[in-house]
Amino acid sequence: MTNPLLSRWDTPYALPPFDAIEDKDFEPAFEAALAQSRAAIAAIADELEAPTFANTIDALELADVSLDRVLGVFYNVAGADSTPAREALQREFSPKLAAYSSEITANSALFARIEALWDQRETLDLSDEQQRVLMLTRRSFVRSGALLSGADKARMAAIKERLAVLGTQFTQNLLADERSWFMPLSEGDLEGLPDFVKDSARAAGAEKGANGPAITLSRSLIVPFLQFSPRRDLREKAFAAWGARGANGGETDNRAVAAEILRLREERAKLLGYPSFAAYKLETEMAKEPAKVRDLLMRVWAPAKAAAQADAQVLEAMMHGEGVNGPLEPWDWRYYSAIRRKEEHDLDEAELKPYLQLDRMIEAAFACANRLFGLEFEVLLAPMYHADVRAWKVIRGGELVAIFMGDYFARGSKRSGAWCSAMRSQKKLGGDVKPIVVNVCNFAKPSDGAPALLSYDDARTLFHEFGHALHQMLSNVTYGSISGTSVARDFVELPSQLYEHWLEVPEVLAEFATHAKTGNAMPEALLARLLAAQTYDQGFATVEYVASALVDLDFHDGDAPADPMVAQAATLERIGLPHAIPMRHATPHFAHIFSGDGYSSGYYSYMWSEVMDADAFEAFMETDAFDRATAQKLEDNILSAGGSRDAEALYTAFRGRMPGVEALLKGRGLVETT
Structure with missing residues (x-):
C-alpha cells in the first residue's frame, strides 16, 4: 500500500491527510525520505559542473523537501499528542537526524563548493536575499565543524548525536512526570x-x-x-x-541528563575555538556576547528584586494577620497576592474569567490581525490530528495566505507550555508554498460542553503565540531557510510579545470580552480596573524570569558545572533570590534550554525582545493602535522579512533606531535603581 506520508496530498490546500496517517507509517516514510535527502546531497557534492548558486545553494535548499514534509507532520503530532509509539520514534529519529546533519557539514566536497561561491560572491550578481542565504549557509557549516578535521571532526559528530538523544530524553522524562x-x-x-x-x-x-x-x-x-x-x-x-x-529519582530524573548536556555543549564550543558555549551561541544573536546579556538582566534585576521584596513584606503581614506563623513560602505567594489584588484593585479572577472566553479571545486575535494586516479567517473543516484541533483558511484580497491550526486544550499526551510551529514553511523556491502554522496551548478544558474560560495570562499567551503565527503566515521570502521565525533567537520573540499589547487596547476587550452566560460586555469599571492592574505583581514575575535567565547564562558562560543543581543554588544565592519566589523553570524541568539548543544560553531573549516590543508598540501609540501605515511598515520590515537581513537592520528599518531599556521598565511598572 502507498504510504500516505510519501504520496501526493490531494487534500484541500495540500493539508496532511491526518485521517489516513497511522503511527506505523512514520518510520518507513522517514527512512525513505532520509535516503532521498542523502542522495540529493551526494548529487550536489559530486556535481561535475563548477559551483553556481543554483546547483549548490538552491539545490541544498531543496534537498530535504520530502524529509521536511514527513518531519513537519511527525514532530508537530508527537509534541502535541504523544503515544508510546511516537515517543519511541522520537528516540530513534533524533540521533539519525543528528548523524545526517553531521554528514552534510563534514562533507568536504560539498563545503568546497560553498567556499568557492563565498570567495566569488562579489562577482556572482546575487540578490540581497541570496547573499544573505549564502552567508548563513557557510556560517552554519563552519559553526557545525566543517573546518575541523580528523579526530576533532569525528568527535563533533558524536557530540551532536549524543546531544540529540539527551534532548529527546529530557523532554520525554518531563512529559512522563507531568503525565503521571x-x-x-x-x-x-x-x-x-x-x-x-x-x-x-x-x-x-x-x-x-x-x-x-x-x-x-x-x-x-x-x-x-x-x-x-x-x-x-x-x-x-x-x-x-x-x-x-524531572527530579523525582528513577528513570525520569533529568539532573544527570542536564549535567551531561552542559558538558557536551562546552566541549562542542571549545572544539570550535570558543572559550565557552555562551560565547559560541551568542555570536550569531543580537546580543553578540555574554557580557551584554548579563548587563541587561542585572539592570532589570535590581528594580525587580526591590519591588518583589517590598511585596513580600506586605503578603507576609497578610498571612500573619490570618494567624499563620513563619515566613511566606512559595506556595503562599499566589494565594495572598490574589487577595491583595482584589483588595487594591477590586479585581477578582472569578469575576474576570467569565468575560475571557476562549472562542471570543480567538476572535479578538483574528480581528486585530484583520484591522492591522487585512487578514480574514474562514473556518476550514478537514481531518486534524486530534479532535480538539481546529483550522482556518487565512485569506487576504481573495488570495490564500496560509492555513492556521489551533490546538488549545491541555491533555496528558501533550507536553507542557505553549508554542508555535510550522507544519509547512513559506517559501517560493521550487514553487509558491503557503505555510501551515500551528499554535499549541495548554488551557484547561471545561467539562460538559461548557465554554472554555481563560485567565488574563492565558489570554495573553493566546495573543503571544498568535504573534509568532503572524510571523510565519506573513513571511514573504524565496528561501525556506530564512522563512518566518528563522531569525536570531533574541529577535524571534519580538512579533509575539508585541502582539500581546493589542490585548491591552481597551476597545479590543470592550468588544470581545463578553460574559459566558449573559453575553454582556465587560463593564467599563471592570475593564478599567483590569487595565490599571497590568503592572501588579511585576516584581514577582520579573524576578522569577530573570533568575532563570541568569542561571541559564551562568551554566553556559564558563566551565560546565559538575553538578548543575549546586551551580543553580550558587547563582540564586549570589543574586539574592527572595525566599518566597522560585525560579520560573528549575533545572530538571527547564525544557527551554535542555530539550534542545534553541534557547540554551538564550532564555534571556524574551527580555531582549521585550526591550524592542515595548518600543515598537510606542510607534503605534504615537498615532493609533491600529494605524495601517505603521502596521504596513511592521509587516514590510519584520513580519514578512524572516531572516533575510540582520535583526538589528530589520528593527532599525522599522523604527529608525534601536531602543533602550527604559520602555521595558516603564511597561513593567519598575523604576530603575542606580
Missing part, C-alpha cells in the same frame, strides 16, 4: 475555590480516571489552584510536585 502525577481531591477539598477551578478539577479528575476531582500539573489548573485554595497543606503538596518535575 495528579492529586485527588474530595468535593470538600474544593471549598473556597471559584466555580471555574472546581469545573476544571472535575474535568481533570475524569480524564485521569480519578474517583472525583483532581489537580494536575497543567499550568492552567495548578496556578489557579495555588491562587485560590485556602488549604495551605494542599497548596504545599501541589507546589512541591510542580517544582519536582
Whole structure:
C-alpha cells in the first residue's frame, strides 16, 4: 500500500491527510525520505559542473523537501499528542537526524563548493536575499565543524548525536512526570475555590480516571489552584510536585541528563575555538556576547528584586494577620497576592474569567490581525490530528495566505507550555508554498460542553503565540531557510510579545470580552480596573524570569558545572533570590534550554525582545493602535522579512533606531535603581 506520508496530498490546500496517517507509517516514510535527502546531497557534492548558486545553494535548499514534509507532520503530532509509539520514534529519529546533519557539514566536497561561491560572491550578481542565504549557509557549516578535521571532526559528530538523544530524553522524562502525577481531591477539598477551578478539577479528575476531582500539573489548573485554595497543606503538596518535575529519582530524573548536556555543549564550543558555549551561541544573536546579556538582566534585576521584596513584606503581614506563623513560602505567594489584588484593585479572577472566553479571545486575535494586516479567517473543516484541533483558511484580497491550526486544550499526551510551529514553511523556491502554522496551548478544558474560560495570562499567551503565527503566515521570502521565525533567537520573540499589547487596547476587550452566560460586555469599571492592574505583581514575575535567565547564562558562560543543581543554588544565592519566589523553570524541568539548543544560553531573549516590543508598540501609540501605515511598515520590515537581513537592520528599518531599556521598565511598572 502507498504510504500516505510519501504520496501526493490531494487534500484541500495540500493539508496532511491526518485521517489516513497511522503511527506505523512514520518510520518507513522517514527512512525513505532520509535516503532521498542523502542522495540529493551526494548529487550536489559530486556535481561535475563548477559551483553556481543554483546547483549548490538552491539545490541544498531543496534537498530535504520530502524529509521536511514527513518531519513537519511527525514532530508537530508527537509534541502535541504523544503515544508510546511516537515517543519511541522520537528516540530513534533524533540521533539519525543528528548523524545526517553531521554528514552534510563534514562533507568536504560539498563545503568546497560553498567556499568557492563565498570567495566569488562579489562577482556572482546575487540578490540581497541570496547573499544573505549564502552567508548563513557557510556560517552554519563552519559553526557545525566543517573546518575541523580528523579526530576533532569525528568527535563533533558524536557530540551532536549524543546531544540529540539527551534532548529527546529530557523532554520525554518531563512529559512522563507531568503525565503521571495528579492529586485527588474530595468535593470538600474544593471549598473556597471559584466555580471555574472546581469545573476544571472535575474535568481533570475524569480524564485521569480519578474517583472525583483532581489537580494536575497543567499550568492552567495548578496556578489557579495555588491562587485560590485556602488549604495551605494542599497548596504545599501541589507546589512541591510542580517544582519536582524531572527530579523525582528513577528513570525520569533529568539532573544527570542536564549535567551531561552542559558538558557536551562546552566541549562542542571549545572544539570550535570558543572559550565557552555562551560565547559560541551568542555570536550569531543580537546580543553578540555574554557580557551584554548579563548587563541587561542585572539592570532589570535590581528594580525587580526591590519591588518583589517590598511585596513580600506586605503578603507576609497578610498571612500573619490570618494567624499563620513563619515566613511566606512559595506556595503562599499566589494565594495572598490574589487577595491583595482584589483588595487594591477590586479585581477578582472569578469575576474576570467569565468575560475571557476562549472562542471570543480567538476572535479578538483574528480581528486585530484583520484591522492591522487585512487578514480574514474562514473556518476550514478537514481531518486534524486530534479532535480538539481546529483550522482556518487565512485569506487576504481573495488570495490564500496560509492555513492556521489551533490546538488549545491541555491533555496528558501533550507536553507542557505553549508554542508555535510550522507544519509547512513559506517559501517560493521550487514553487509558491503557503505555510501551515500551528499554535499549541495548554488551557484547561471545561467539562460538559461548557465554554472554555481563560485567565488574563492565558489570554495573553493566546495573543503571544498568535504573534509568532503572524510571523510565519506573513513571511514573504524565496528561501525556506530564512522563512518566518528563522531569525536570531533574541529577535524571534519580538512579533509575539508585541502582539500581546493589542490585548491591552481597551476597545479590543470592550468588544470581545463578553460574559459566558449573559453575553454582556465587560463593564467599563471592570475593564478599567483590569487595565490599571497590568503592572501588579511585576516584581514577582520579573524576578522569577530573570533568575532563570541568569542561571541559564551562568551554566553556559564558563566551565560546565559538575553538578548543575549546586551551580543553580550558587547563582540564586549570589543574586539574592527572595525566599518566597522560585525560579520560573528549575533545572530538571527547564525544557527551554535542555530539550534542545534553541534557547540554551538564550532564555534571556524574551527580555531582549521585550526591550524592542515595548518600543515598537510606542510607534503605534504615537498615532493609533491600529494605524495601517505603521502596521504596513511592521509587516514590510519584520513580519514578512524572516531572516533575510540582520535583526538589528530589520528593527532599525522599522523604527529608525534601536531602543533602550527604559520602555521595558516603564511597561513593567519598575523604576530603575542606580
